[in-house]
Amino acid sequence: MMNSRSLSDVFNEAQVPAVTFVQPQEFSDIVGSIRTPGKHITLCGPSGCGKTTLARKALDRAKIGTGAQHWMSGRSHVNHDAWQAIFASEFGCSSDDHEVLQYLATAGILVIDDFHHLRREVRDAIGRNLKLWHEKSIRVLIIGIAESAHDLLQIDSELGIRNDPYDMKVQNDSFIGEVIRLGEEALNLSFNPKTRQDFISASKGIPSAIQVICRIACQRNEVFETLDEAREIICPMRDIRDGVLRSYRGKYQNKITGMAKGKQQAASVHNTYFQIIKHICLLDKSEIHVQELRDRIVGIEEDPKERAKKNTSLYNCLDNLQDVIQQRGLADALYYDPTSKTISIEDPSFRLYLSLTDLDQLEKSVKVRKTRYPWDVALSFAGEQRSTVESFREELNAKGYTVFYDFDQQHQLWGQNLRVKLADVYANEAEFMVVFLSKEYPEKDWPSFEIEIGKEARGKRTGTYLLPIRVDDVHIVGLSSDVSYMDLRMHTLEMIVNTLVKKIEYSGDSEI
Secondary structure (H helix, E strand, C coil): CCCCCEHHHHCCCCCCCCCCCCCCCCHHHHHHHHHCCCCEEEEECCCCCCHHHHHHHHHHHCCCCHHHEEEEEHHHHCCCCCHHHHHHHHHCCCCCHHHHHHHHHCCCEEEEECHHHCCHHHHHHHHHHHHHHHHCCCEEEEEECCCCHHHHCCCCCCCHHHEEEEECCCCCHHHHHHHHHHHHHHHCEEECHHHHHHHHHHHCCCHHHHHHHHHHHHHHCCCCECCCCCEEECCCHHHHHHHHHHHHHHHHHHHHHHHHHCCCCCCCEEHHHHHHHHHHHHHCCCEEEHHHHHHHHCCCCCCHHHHHHHHHHHHHHHHCHHHHHHHCCCCCCEEEECCCCEEEECCHHHHHHHHHCCHHHHHHHHCEECCCCCEEEEEECCHHHHHHHHHHHHHHHHCCCCEECHHHHHHHHCCCCHHHHHHHHHHHHEEEEEEEECCCHHHCHHHHHHHHHHHHHHHHCCCCCEEEEECCCCCCCCCCCCCCCEECCCCCHHHHHHHHHHHHHCCCCCCC
């Protein structure tokens, strides 16, 4: 008679699988490293690749009892700036080097999970101390997210053969298929061949992902323990997509929403940021060249002027992309290389989440502003006001708005016909033109050129375009004294910026 198993014993991404653990190729070598006295071990790889499960299983196989190992998490020590403080907190001792080392020597194998959450300077200090600790019979098993063991931990070159690094990757289809087979056997069921292949493809080689997928599929088919009679299950991925997404939502939803919002926190955001995320999701690849995004976002536009606007907006966003990735806490999952112009998804679990993301729901949560303009604001001013204008631009940027400011665009302007390029910016590429009216303004050639372009563009717009700010009492031909002005002598820069933000958000081009 078949042993009865609970579903949670068979498919369970939240704990070490009791039934469906499959040994990866490196398993025996890791066990050997653990059984070798004096060895440190480093396990690194993307999220969800099974590093922690592998470490626990390897320690068990190496017959290292619970009393001879001490587990700790880097997540618990993110605010500590010294290794002594971390271990003092962990063991409840003083931060004196000698006392900390005594505790480490009696801890057995010290396992530091989520090592990547520690500060860089702390990780480097631990790396430098591993050789010293080896000589004091202190052993460390480090687990963390990184592209390679070298990226995770800068090991002292003299440590050499005393540390065994293992770079874990995603698994192949045979490995994932074996996980499914063990689960089918334990629960007395079989997944339809097409269902099985869909699950293997959807998992993207991630051990934890196939656990989630199979668990949700069993739950949806009311399989909660071993079946009395064998049964075939047909379950398309589309039927369990919401359940799989729910398992990853807590980890990724806020991050992907934040990334789609761009660099800062505007109340609404340019459609281009959302378009970048949308097409990363739809392409379903782990490495995407910027040209592929450009073809999808810009290339479909038939009108040359609109295509030029979209192209400018795309490259404005890409200029900030790596900052956005860092700011949104996705540096372990996503990387943009501006030299090769490629976006790499380095966390397979994140790739899985992206491929299942509900883009309609994401668009609603992001509150996309479907503006036709790559710049929210273009600035026109005399050089004597540059310091004031730079402060104005910085405050707008800090609130998440795109500002055309000449010094920021030197790389774009270099070698171009400035009159042609600036005429295009002030006439077609900015939603609003903010003019700083100082006594020097009408005396300068470029400001005079810009205001003429702005006045002409104003006549073609259905809404407000020119927004004058008085610095001095000065009259500009073509700007009526009846037009409402903001005055820097009466209002703070911050107040004017906040007023402009409201105007951007509630302009006719905004969608909520």
